[in-house]
Amino acid sequence: MPSHKKKIAHLAKNDPVLGRAIQKIKLRSWPQRENYFESLVIAIANQQLSGKAAATILGRFRALFPNGAKKFPTPRQVLAMPAQKMRRAGLSKMKVSFLKDLSKKFLDGTVDVKKFGAWTDEEVIEHLTEVKGIGRWTAEMFLMFSLGREDVFSYGDLGLRNAMRKLYGLRKHPSPAQAEKISSKWRPYRTLASLYLWASVDGE
Secondary structure (H helix, E strand, C coil): CCCHHHHHHHHHHHCHHHHHHHHCCCCCCCCCCCCHHHHHHHHHHHCCCCHHHHHHHHHHHHHCCCCCCCCCCCHHHHHHCCHHHHHHCCCCHHHHHHHHHHHHHHHCCCCCHHHHHHCCHHHHHHHHCCCCCCCHHHHHHHHHHCCCCCCCCCCCCHHHHHHHHHHCCCCCCCCHHHHHHHHHHHCCCHHHHHHHHHHHHHCC
């Protein structure tokens, strides 16, 4: 597998605009969650919320469970938790139903995480989007931050579209065709390129 430096060199060679941005950024480590259930619960809880609000609600959610501060609750624990208590933690009625559905599907094997390693990105996305509350964006974030897939670009991510608009001097957000034309230059390391795009917006 190519080194991090070789991957950066590949991106810079194929896309000088991104290359210049990379020179100004000190990228954080690529965080990955090994607990797939936790990753998907967090992704669902984060939907349509600011980072601070989501963190507060997740903290309250974890506090509902024994030793929740140290160990993330299991699908069985979430399924057994009364919906009313989850609502009091700040989760919407819809998100509670999503988390219950996710828990049920983990327990009955509908979500078969053991197969993820052998599946293509699109197969994983198709599988995950069968769960209520998980759309393509959530599945793509899971590919990046849980499975560590290296060639993922999520057009549905507003931060990435904002970064493209600014970096490439576009008058508005790129169309799907424009985004595909730009991001195709980054293959097979579109995930790494995406991390740099996010950092270019966040200043990190």
